[in-house]
Amino acid sequence: MSFDLEYFNLGYLDTLSYKNTFVHRLDPRIKILVSFTFIFFVVSFPKYELSGLMPFFIYPVFLLTAGDIPLRAIAKKVLFISPFAIFVGIFNPLFDTDVLITIFGIPVSGGWISFISIIVKFILTVSTALLLIAVTSFPGICEALERLKLPGIFVVQLLFLYRYLFVLLEETLKILRAREAKSFGKKGKEVKTFIRIISVLLLRSVDRAERIYRAMLSRGFRGEIRVLKTHRLRLQDVFFAAFSVIIFYIFRNFNLVSFIGENLKSSFR
Amino acid sequence: MSHHIVELKDVRFCYPDGTEALKGVSFKIFHGESVGITGANGAGKTTLLLTLNGHLLPTAGEISIGDIPLTKKMRQEIRKKVGFVFQNPDDQLFMPTVYEDVAFGPINLGLTPEKVDERVRNALEMVGCIHLMPRPPHRLSEGQKRAVAIASVMAMNPDILVMDEPASNLDPKSRRQLINLLKSFRHSKIIASHDLDMILDVCERCLIIKDGKVVADGPSEEILSNEKLLEENNLELPLSRNHSRLYLRS
Numbered sequence: 001m002s003f004d005l006e007y008f009n010l011g012y013l014d015t016l017s018y019k020n021t022f023v024h025r026l027d028p029r030i031k032i033l034v035s036f037t038f039i040f041f042v043v044s045f046p047k048y049e050l051s052g053l054m055p056f057f058i059y060p061v062f063l064l065t066a067g068d069i070p071l072r073a074i075a076k077k078v079l080f081i082s083p084f085a086i087f088v089g090i091f092n093p094l095f096d097t098d099v100l101i102t103i104f105g106i107p108v109s110g111g112w113i114s115f116i117s118i119i120v121k122f123i124l125t126v127s128t129a130l131l132l133i134a135v136t137s138f139p140g141i142c143e144a145l146e147r148l149k150l151p152g153i154f155v156v157q158l159l160f161l162y163r164y165l166f167v168l169l170e171e172t173l174k175i176l177r178a179r180e181a182k183s184f185g186k187k188g189k190e191v192k193t194f195i196r197i198i199s200v201l202l203l204r205s206v207d208r209a210e211r212i213y214r215a216m217l218s219r220g221f222r223g224e225i226r227v228l229k230t231h232r233l234r235l236q237d238v239f240f241a242a243f244s245v246i247i248f249y250i251f252r253n254f255n256l257v258s259f260i261g262e263n264l265k266s267s268f269r
Numbered sequence: 270m271s272h273h274i275v276e277l278k279d280v281r282f283c284y285p286d287g288t289e290a291l292k293g294v295s296f297k298i299f300h301g302e303s304v305g306i307t308g309a310n311g312a313g314k315t316t317l318l319l320t321l322n323g324h325l326l327p328t329a330g331e332i333s334i335g336d337i338p339l340t341k342k343m344r345q346e347i348r349k350k351v352g353f354v355f356q357n358p359d360d361q362l363f364m365p366t367v368y369e370d371v372a373f374g375p376i377n378l379g380l381t382p383e384k385v386d387e388r389v390r391n392a393l394e395m396v397g398c399i400h401l402m403p404r405p406p407h408r409l410s411e412g413q414k415r416a417v418a419i420a421s422v423m424a425m426n427p428d429i430l431v432m433d434e435p436a437s438n439l440d441p442k443s444r445r446q447l448i449n450l451l452k453s454f455r456h457s458k459i460i461a462s463h464d465l466d467m468i469l470d471v472c473e474r475c476l477i478i479k480d481g482k483v484v485a486d487g488p489s490e491e492i493l494s495n496e497k498l499l500e501e502n503n504l505e506l507p508l509s510r511n512h513s514r515l516y517l518r519s
Binding site: 014018137138139142159160162163164166167208211212214215216217218219220221222225226227 | 319322324345348349351352353355357359360361362363364365366369373374376377378403405406407421422425
């Protein structure tokens with residue numbers, strides 16, 4: 001059953017984040033800040049830009065290789081959400097028909113270029129966000145957000161989301177298996193039973209919330225959860241941040257691809 | 270050690286839907302005593318435990334822990350003394366990593382970070398789970414979860430341990446380890462369970478609850494070998510007391 005597989009799949013990204021490599025050891029705050037700067041630089045390119053975006057692939061590729069993350073895991077997830085980006089850009093080629101360049105005699109309209117530019121930006125930003133999760137444990141991200149002064153209530157929501165996502169999924173899994181065991185063929189799989197299952201899940205979650213709240217109270221909870229500060233900013237974190245931001249800045253302001261291209265052209269002449 | 274630490278006087282509790290779960294429960298528990306509470310499903314065991322640290326306030330009667338009477342105002346103080354291990358460790362372990370979960374209580378007690386760290390390490394050492402420190406709870410086995418749940422309570426240095434079915438869902442080896450762990454604690458313990466062999470092993474005293482009332486209270490040896498009493502309460506002789514009959518049957 002596909003739900004089982006999805007469940008284990010979700011856990012997979014989480015398992016990856018418990019590896020111990022250079023990028024995993026970096027301070028989560030630095031990783032969040034650098035990744036956000038990266039996304040900011042990438043989306044700041046004008047809509048017809050393609051060549052200038054290419055050097056930026058170095059950052060996700062760096063995270064992927066240095067973090068020892070299998071490409072398939074990330075590629076599959078990017079592909080999975082790609083329809084959103086495709087729908088955003090799909091009408092550009094229809095509206096924007098001015099020919100911008102010709103490649104081997106084929107005229108290419110501005111619409112196609114901006115469409116591909118959207119897709120490239122999408123791949124860059126989404127894979128970076130996914131990799132950020134894959135190379136930083138979720139608690140680490142929560143700690144970082146808290147220390148970057150995100151309001152506590154959001155951090156606590158995220159913490160609980162992470163903790164109980166797996167519990168809730170397991171519960172769903174059990175209910176679905178029980179239904180599978182008692183329904184034969186199409187019978188028992190109608191929308192009607194599905195609605196009931198959702199309502200049962202909701203009621204169970206409310207019950208569970210009550211029990212968790214009791215457990216919190218009995219350990220002295222008074223409306224505030226303090227996140228432990230385990231990471232300390234080290235020199236290599238600062239270097240990593242400074243180095244990446246400088247690189248991004250260079251990539252943004254100097255078009256390396258056309259620079260290399262021009263040089264190659266002149267050397268072949 | 271004659272000073273009592275838990276005292277219940279005619280405690281009654283009625284759920285909002287009208288179900289009367291406790292119909293006048295009275296007993297005293299002394300310092301360092303281990304008490305097993307057993308009874309049929311729905312007899313009121315869990316309700317009784319939940320009143321012990323004020324999650325449910327009795328509709329009538331009095332509870333006092335140490336010298337503190339249990340009231341709405343004093344609940345916070347009482348919760349520092351009573352460590353509560355819930356039946357389902359997934360409810361108990363709500364923080365994203367084992368370390369943070371065990372640290373939750375000590376942090377709320379207002380200890381300094383160094384003290385918190387010391388408490389966490391001691392508690393995890395005690396239950397033999399120090400190596401699990403950075404792990405998220407959803408990646409632990411049931412036995413490990415149970416041990417960490419106990420550590421998270423022990424880190425607050427409670428005077429009394431209250432446990433609801435601590436040995437359920439454990440494999441025999443984990444169960445045995447848990448029993449040995451419980452026996453090593455010098456705290457007063459109140460353990461609700463259907464695992465009568467465990468009660469026999471860990472607790473010198475046993476209460477049987479039926480329909481919200483205490484129907485038997487005495488030494489575990491005596492109560493848990495009273496076959497008639499046990500059968501009236503949907504219970505059976507513990508296996509370790511049942512050898513002769515097993516032989517006869519076969």
